[in-house]
Each structure stands twice: as structure tokens, then as C-alpha cells.
Amino acid sequence: MHVGQSNTIDLEYTVSRTRSIQEILDFLPDDAPEKSFFASKELYSCFPNGMFNCWGVPIKAQPSFAKTKVGDLVVFAPEIGNQGGIDYFGFVKSVCPVSCYAASRILWPETPNERLFPWLFFFDTESGHVPWPTFLEQVQYAHNWNPRGWYRRIDIHKFKVWGGGQGYAQHLRSNFGFATLASSTVDKNPEIDEAMDAIAYITRKPIKSSGQGFRSTPEVRRAIEMRAMFLAIGYFQDQGWVVEDVSQRESYDLRCTRQQERIYVEVKGTTSEGTQILLTPNEVLHNQANYPNTALFVVSHIEVDDSGENVEAQGGVIKLFMPWLLTENDLKAIGYVCLVPQE
Numbered sequence: 554m555h556v557g558q559s560n561t562i563d564l565e566y567t568v569s570r571t572r573s574i575q576e577i578l579d580f581l582p583d584d585a586p587e588k589s590f591f592a593s594k595e596l597y598s599c600f601p602n603g604m605f606n607c608w609g610v611p612i613k614a615q616p617s618f619a620k621t622k623v624g625d626l627v628v629f630a631p632e633i634g635n636q637g638g639i640d641y642f643g644f645v646k647s648v649c650p651v652s653c654y655a656a657s658r659i660l661w662p663e664t665p666n667e668r669l670f671p672w673l674f675f676f677d678t679e680s681g682h683v684p685w686p687t688f689l690e691q692v693q694y695a696h697n698w699n700p701r702g703w704y705r706r707i708d709i710h711k712f713k714v715w716g717g718g719q720g721y722a723q724h725l726r727s728n729f730g731f732a733t734l735a736s737s738t739v740d741k742n743p744e745i746d747e748a749m750d751a752i753a754y755i756t757r758k759p760i761k762s763s764g765q766g767f768r769s770t771p772e773v774r775r776a777i778e779m780r781a782m783f784l785a786i787g788y789f790q791d792q793g794w795v796v797e798d799v800s801q802r803e804s805y806d807l808r809c810t811r812q813q814e815r816i817y818v819e820v821k822g823t824t825s826e827g828t829q830i831l832l833t834p835n836e837v838l839h840n841q842a843n844y845p846n847t848a849l850f851v852v853s854h855i856e857v858d859d860s861g862e863n864v865e866a867q868g869g870v871i872k873l874f875m876p877w878l879l880t881e882n883d884l885k886a887i888g889y890v891c892l893v894p895q896e
Contacts, residue, residue, distance in 0.1 A: 562663050562664065562665075563661045563663075563664050563670075564629065564631060564641070566660060566661050566662075566663075567606055567607045567608060567609075567660050567661070568606055568608060568629060568641050568643075568678055569641065569678065569680065569734070570606075570734070571604040571605060571606055571678075571734065572604070572605060572606070572607070572660065573603050573604055573605075574591055574592075574596060574597065574600065574603045574604075574605065575603055576659075577591050577656055577659055577660070578591050578592060580659045581655055581656060581659065582655055585653075585654075585655040585656070586651045586652070586653075587649060587651055587652070587653040587655065587656050587673075588655075590649050590650070590651060590653075591656070595647065596647055596675070599646040599647045599675065600646070600647075600675070605646075605675050605676075605677075606643060606675070606676050606677055606678040606734070607660065607673050607674065607675045607676070608627070608629075608670075608673070608674060608676075609653065609657055609660065609661070609670025609671065609672055609673045609674075610670055610672045610704045611668060611669065611670055611671075611672075612652075612669075612671060612672070614672070614704045615672055617704045617705070617706065618672040618674075618704065620706060621645060621648055621674050622645065622648070623645050623646060623647065623648060624644060624645060624718075625644070625645045625718070626642060626643075626644055626645075626712075626718035626719075626721065626722060627642060627643055627644075627645060627674070627676065628641070628642045628688075629641040629642065630685065630688070630700075632685075633685045633699065633700070634685055635684075635685065635686065636685075637684075637685040638682055638683050638684040638685040638687070638688060639681075639682070639683040639685075639688050639725075640680060640681070640682055641678050641679065641680050642678075642679055642722060642725065642731065643676030643677055643678050643679060644676055644677070644718070644722070645674050645675070645676050646675050646676055646677070647674070647675040648673075648674045648675070649672070649673040649674070649675075652671035652672065653671045653672070653673050654669055654671045656671075656673065657669045657670050657671050657673075660673075677733060677734075678733070678734050679722070679725075679726070679731045679732060679733050679734070680731060680732065680734060681725060681726075681729045681730040681731030681732065682729060682730065683725060683729050691711075691721075692707055692711040692712075693711060770859070770864075772859070772864045773857055773859055773864055773866075775864075776857060776859075776864040776865065776866040777822040777823065777824065777855050777857065777866050778822055779866065780822055780852065780855050780866035780867065780869060781820050781821060781822025781850070781851075781852040781855070781869065782798065782800070782806065782807075782820055782822075784850075784852050784869055784871060785806070785807060785818060785820045785850040785852070786798065786807065788850070788871065788873070789807065789809050789818070792811075793811055794809040794810065794811045794816075795809065795810045795811065796808075796809050797809075797810075800820070803817075803839075804833070804835035804836050804838070804839040805817045805818060805819050805836065805839055805840075805847075806818055806819055806820040807820060807850075809848075814846075815846055816846050816847065816848050816875065817839065817843050817846060817847050817848070818847075818848045818849075818850055819832075819836060819840070819847070819848070819849050819850065819877070820850045820852075821849070821850070821851050821852070822851075822852045822855050822866075822869070823851070823852070823853055823855065824853075824854065824855050824856070824857060825853060825854075826853055826854070827851045827852070827853025827854070827870070827872060830849075830851065832879075832884075837879055837884065840877065840878065840879045841878070841879055844876060844877070844878040845876035845878070846876070847875075847876055847877045847878070848873065848874065848875035848876065848877050849872075849873070849874040849875075849877040850871070850872075850873055851871070851872040851873075851874075852869040852870065852871055852872075853869065853870045853872065854868060854869060854870045855867070855868060855869045856868040856869075
């Protein structure tokens with residue numbers, strides 16, 4: 554399978570991250586023919602936790618899709634040539650017997666030219682990398698072979714030396730670093746996921762999030778925030794700063810002064826890796842207007858215990874960025890406020 558550069562954004566939706574059965578059911582119209590399949594025991598038996606990876610092919614590829622069977626090994630090459638290769642594979646666990654036009658729109662909302670991929674198959678992704686020239690040598694294809702972005706079958710005899718598809722997959726795991734997505738280091742940021750879920754609920758449109766992470770309560774979020782603020786205040790006081798908590802009235806959290814110096818500190822706490830944070834428009838504007846007197850204090854890996862009467866947050870890994878300047882490349886919009894034209 555060659556995906557092609559124009560479709561790599563679709564990989565990000567269903568191959569390099571998991572999706573949930575419930576998410577699809579929430580957005581499928583009641584009259585969608587595929588809705589009964591997504592609600593079926595068959596699909597849940599293949600994915601007991603409700604999370605899956607999938608891929609779809611266009612209507613013109615239906616004859617090739619019809620040959621797809623449960624147990625088939627599917628490999629994905631986002632790019633070919635010397636810089637490309639096989640980056641993902643999966644064993645087909647389920648095949649939808651009906652066309653899935655509505656599900657295609659939900660699964661791949663940003664596909665170029667609004668193309669639809671109604672024929673779906675489902676699997677668990679394993680990721681790694683086999684260079685394209687190496688893959689061609691493995692399957693005994695010419696060095697200039699080009700699948701041209703099509704859904705193609707490779708003769709099973711090409712994998713005879715490894716004992717078939719399962720043996721070839723094990724070869725990739727042992728020699729090219731392939732592992733399931735669950736084993737990969739993926740930062741699932743619960744705060745951003747919750748914001749995206751809220752926007753998706755309001756607009757009734759699915760939004761690509763970082764994955765299904767821990768869903769918190771207001772009490773948990775407050776405990777995480779207080780833990781991060783506690784560590785931030787203590788850190789700057791230890792460095793000789795006079796610290797004022799202004800989080801309830803300003804577009805930043807801490808105002809720190811030391812002799813003639815002043816810095817404005819944004820504090821963020823999270824249970825995740827802390828590679829992404831959520832910012833308001835005012836926080837962005839304040840940062841850009843006050844650089845270089847700005848700092849970002851991130852506390853990641855905070856541990857939360859909500860088993861008792863009171864929620865407790867402890868631990869955390871500190872990351873300090875000072876000075877801190879936001880650029881357009883650092884920011885990604887996850888929603889907009891749109892003015893409705895006046896009649």
C-alpha cells in the first residue's frame with residue numbers, strides 16, 4: 554500500500570493514532586448504513602476497549618478491497634524513493650461489509666478535495682521504518698517500482714522466506730523497530746483533549762485530538778493547577794524573586810520582581826508529557842507584547858489521587874522556558890468564533 558504525500562494527513566487521523574467506536578457512533582446519522590456495523594458485537598469483539606485503527610479506499614478501488622480478508626498484513630508507505638519507506642503495518646481484524654460514506658467524513662475530515670474512502674478495514678497499527686529501497690529488495694521488486702498511491706496486493710510468495718505475513722511482521726519488529734502504538738511514546742494531553750471534545754460537542758464536528766486520555770473533573774483540574782502553582786511559586790522564591798499570584802485577574806499567572814527585574818510567568822500543569830499546552834488568546838497576546846520579560850513554567854507528569862474524599866496532586870517534572878516567545882509556528886487553532894452575517 555502506497556499512501557502518497559497528498560494523503561499523509563489522513564494517516565494522522567486513523568493510522569498513527571487510534572479512534573473510538575463510540576466517537577464514530579456519536580456522529581453517525583441514524584440512517585447511515587454503516588451505523589449497525591459500528592454498533593455490532595463483531596467490531597467490539599475485535600477491539601474490546603473500543604479503540605481501533607483503520608484505513609479506507611475510494612470507490613474505484615472496491616475490486617481490490619473485495620480481496621481484503623481478516624488476517625491480511627497491510628503495509629503503509631507514506632512516501633517512496635530514497636527518503637521514503639514502510640512506516641506502519643497492521644493485520645486486518647475486521648472489514649466493513651457496507652460502504653461507509655458518512656463514517657469517511659468523520660474519520661478523515663481534512664482529506665484533500667473532500668475525497669471519500671467508503672470501503673473500510675480495521676487493525677491495530679505498529680510503527681517503525683523500513684527504507685523504501687530495502688523494502689523493494691525484500692519483496693524482490695525492481696528498484697524503480699512505483700505503486701502510484703494505489704491499494705495493491707503483494708503476492709504472498711514474496712514473504713515465503715519469512716514464513717508468511719506473520720513471520721515478516723516479526724522480522725520488522727526484531728530488525729526495524731516496529732511496535733504497537735500503545736508501546737510508542739505518544740503524549741496524550743488530557744487538557745487539550747477535553748477542550749477539543751467540548752468544541753466537537755458544540756459544533757457536532759469531530760476534531761483530531763491527541764488520543765483518548767484521562768478525563769478529569771473540575772476538582773482534579775483544580776488540584777493539578779494548584780500543584781503546578783505551588784511548585785512554580787516555590788521555585789522562583791528560591792531564586793530570590795518576590796512572587797505575586799495574579800492568576801485570577803491577569804492574562805498570566807505570576808508576577809515576579811527582583812530588584813529592577815520583572816518577569817511574567819505562565820504556569821501550566823498536566824498529567825501528560827507536557828509537550829502541548831492550552832492557551833487563551835489573551836495569554837498569547839500578553840506573551841508577544843511583553844517578551845523578553847516572559848517565562849513558561851510547565852509541570853508535567855503530575856500524579857493525581859482522587860480515591861479519597863479530597864483530590865490530591867503530587868509529584869511533577871519541572872520545565873522552565875525563560876525568556877519565552879510564542880511564534881505562529883508554535884500555535885495551532887482548535888476552534889474559532891465566527892460572526893454570523895447580518896441579514
